[in-house]
Amino acid sequence: MKFAEYKQLNLPEINKEVLKYWKENNTFRKSLNLRENNEPFVFYEGPPSANGRPGIHHVLSRTIKDLFCRYKTMQGYYVERKAGWDTHGLPVELQVEKKLGINKYEIGEKISVEEYNRHCKHDVMQYTDVWEELTELMGYWVDLDDPYITYEPKYIESLWWALKELYKRGLLYKGYTIQPFSPAAGTALSSHELNLPGCYRDIKDVTGVAMFKVKRDDRSEFLFRDVDTDLYILAWTTTPWTLLSNTALAVGEKIVYQKIRTFNPYTGEPVTVILATDLVPDYFKPEGAEAEMKYNPGDKVLPWRVLGEYTGKELSGVRYEQLFPYKQPDEGDAFRVVIGDFVSTDEGTGIVHIAPSFGADDMRVAKQNGIGALTLVSERGKFVDGVGEFSGRFVRPEYEQGYDRETKEIEEKYARGEINQRQYEKEKDKIADKYNVNIDIVVKLKKEGKLFKSEKYTHSYPHCWRTDKPILYYPIEAWFIRTTDRKERMIALNQTINWQPPSTGQGRFGEWLKNMVDWNLSRTRYWGTPLPVWVTDDGKEVKVIGSYQELIREIEKAVEAGVMKENPFKDFVPGDMSKENYEKIDVHRPYVDRIVLVSDSGKPMKREEFLIDVWFDSGAMPFAQQHYPFENQEKFKRYFPADFIAEGVDQTRGWFYTLHALATMLFDSVAYKNVVSNGLVLDANGEKMSKRKGNVVDPFEAMDKYGADAIRWYMMTVSPPWENLKFDLKGVEEVIRKFFGTLYNTYNFFALYANIDGFKYAEKDIPYQQRPEFDRWILSLLNSLIKEVHDSLDRYDPTHAGRAIQKFVIDDLSNWYVRLNRKRFWGGEYDNDKISAYQTLYTALETVAMLMAPLAPFYAERIYQDLNKVTGRRSGESVHLLDFPHADESMIDKDLEGKMEVAQRISSMVLSLRRQAKIKVRQPLAKILIPVIDSKIEEQVNAVKDIILSEVNVKEVEFIKDTTGVVVKKIKPDYKKLGRKLGKLMKNVAQALAQMSQEDINKFEAEGKWTFDIDGQTVELSLDEVEIITEDMPGWMVKTEGKYTVALDVTITDELRNEGIARELVNRIQNFRKELDLNLTDRILVFVENKPLVRGAIESHADYIKNQTLARSLELVDSPIDGYPKKDVEVYDETLYIQIQKLN
């Protein structure tokens, strides 16, 4: 059996073949079975939603998941990988709505909920086969046979259990959330409904700057210094109707405010007001600052004087009098100044009036500060009773029937052309004003001396797409999880999680936790996990159901009590965990809504018609996928928390958060110990991929063309995966050409010669110490590499690992080791040296295959199998069944690695010199000179002398010990050492050193110390605090790099010239052989035109030429021999012909 040799590298083809192999041999299954009794490494798969096709970004996150799972498997862990599907939620619903051509409000009318949900259930899985195909093609090993699916009855039962647990702990409660609400339609609108085109339209509002009178008490006393009038805080609003429900004022913590003595513009009464310094010019003209402090309403200039300045922080806590004291909030300590992080000085007064019921920010800041709310407006958009003359009025004119009627009339008039556009708009405004309660409110404020300014203001505002009326922000009933109650714990537990990158954990996620609000769990949709909460009509009795068994028990009670006719799930057998049994129960809507339970006091209870947030579904997967606690209690304990998860950064507030929140609240634990959050995949220009732009990369096409390995490798190595990836197929091509191409060539080289020599790794390992230095060097690097890959992957840094492997393969193995050791593989005896070379190269290739297996599973498999099939050295039939290599520290020889670096460095310097001298490498030269200032250099260079000499084609190296007069020395400070010692003198000393003469330097070297007088201070330096290097050797071709200096002797003697010519001839003959398509081992006869140029060379180097070209004979001929292939070649600027005849 021979090592497979390849004509070309075809990664997509290898992909297919390896895939086939894995399938036929059940390799994934085997990799699991092999480790079954080992310690588990727990991985959680974040469930994708299969209602859309996967994109290239999914390849990114799945590569990360896969590679660490493979890595840990190879390290001996048992890594179960259960796939999952996220099946509920809005995207599916919207898709179904679109497909059926209906909207949310037509569900239950045009189509039954039952049928609608059937569509959802079907459609959500419509792309599963595409997803599975991607999973397989990209080599993502995950168990697709038994996935968890969030809509399945068992899964939902676990969710119910969790909800009841939370309820029992007082963490589930009903409250309010401020949501866009359409009073005309009587329904809340989702954010996506607000994003429908045309929803934002300009509306005209009456705005007012209201004056809130400060209460004089201990807290506010400091404000009243120098104040001889009432003191007011100014706040601007575009919705004066919310002023009746005001319960607080918000200032910015760092915003600066001024206290200004002035007059009420409407009443003329002297007042003192507070507003943001930045906004003062909006209200006060410069001339007012100088004007006499006298004012009558209607005067052009309002006089003003600044009395003081305060930050928002100083103002917080100050109390004020309620503006409209119709009603008081039931709870909380209202009418205070608080700090709001959303306050700005862009417009208004830099102070925001807070009506918690009608603004999300307002509600949040009120809750944080323990301030209650007033909701003096009904769901219809009408003031409630008990607010004086405003009771019963709509808060916006558009809601009034009269408004509709009258505007319609005007519109018709305009349509008939009876009025022009200007008249039309004017009339419309008039109607709006007539019905506008806000104007009345402003007027009332004006009369009461509580208004500072009023204006009409046009701005864009969301409208309800169904009724065309402006929306209202309104408190809507909702169920919450009291996450804020466990906030500190969540923050503490987060500190123990290893985030990659760390900034996402501390910053993005950490900050989010700090500013967390309670989790609004409820959704008013159809396709999702129903909230298992039943409530009596009066809302006083609540039952939360935590299992199907409990549900059925309660249903039976209800049937007994007569509130339900029969049990719809009577076939379900509690306690029977079989699939068949669970198929008998479905608690999705509408079925669950038909269940009416009975309260302990005998009242009927209806379900709260909410679904829960789909994020709860996925955040619950650690236990819900096991149907915990109903089944798998033991297993869950072993498989919680996860050792590792990975998803995109966009999941920070999604899956990462819900996993963390639920784990903290339910189990007081983290849900995952290590997490990698990858960045986005952008196109080659750094723009987001979108169908609209047409810059989307199709993962199937890409993998089909380049193979999954190349895509995976590229994604992991081009930049750290947590950075955004600019996905460029050119980069993928480069990866193939450079990394995979070089590796392939190295393998092919090995295979070619190993087959010729019949190497099968049959011999015993040649002991490490008996291997040539070169072999020990590459083995040292190899083991260093193993260590580095280990370290990087343990840190969850695949980029570093991949780059290290890549560097090793390209630079060290191929371009240095193989290149310089080629001769050992071809020709010659099959002796220990050769065997050592084969064994070493084999080991390197095999190890590289193992190291790269997690990242590039296909090609790694191919190389490994190609090698192992012949040698049978390992029993593992797949590279993925092997143990990940361990570094053999005894083979790491940093000294040797350093020496080789010197060789590479000096070779490169000499090559550079040759280039300057315009002397080809093929022309041998006599010697190089290396001045040795420190004896270590001689030692180092000597160790690798032969390598250097053969690499640069020079006969010998000479060390110059007595450098006096031969070289020019330069002395440099060791900044690190001296900087600390000298401090400020550093600069001067550096200067002084630069000015030292050659004699001074020699003297310094001889004496070992040197003193300077600088600014009257004496500084003594020792030799180890400076670095002495040679810079030049007059009369020689010299190159200096760091502490190495090399000079090249460029004299070409006749002898050297002949040798050069001989080498040229060898090259020409070899090229000709290649052209003639001869086999590597074919013997030949060679004839060369008899010219003076080559005569000497052939005389003295005939054996060398014959040896190199496998020529039986080498003859000079005066005329070509008929019938033998002939070629004109150029040697040293002369043209001559050569002929080759193959021998049989």
Add this chain to the structure above:
RNA sequence: CGGGAUGUAGCUCAGCUGGUUAGAGCGCCACACUGAUAAUGUGGAGGUCGGAGGUUCAAGUCCUCCCAUCCCGACCA
């Protein structure tokens, strides 16, 4: 508006705890090397390390502010 990330050569990226000529690959130009190579070597062009301050003997690296791009979230009182 808030939180986060990023900004180094035309492009993609390195640059560890601050230490003195700021690196690599790709691309471009030129020359060379090669019986494994789709490679490789050498040279060239290309950088005020996003900007401005500051700390320090010394800043790409630490601090402050600003700008640009991107992500997430909120929202306009």
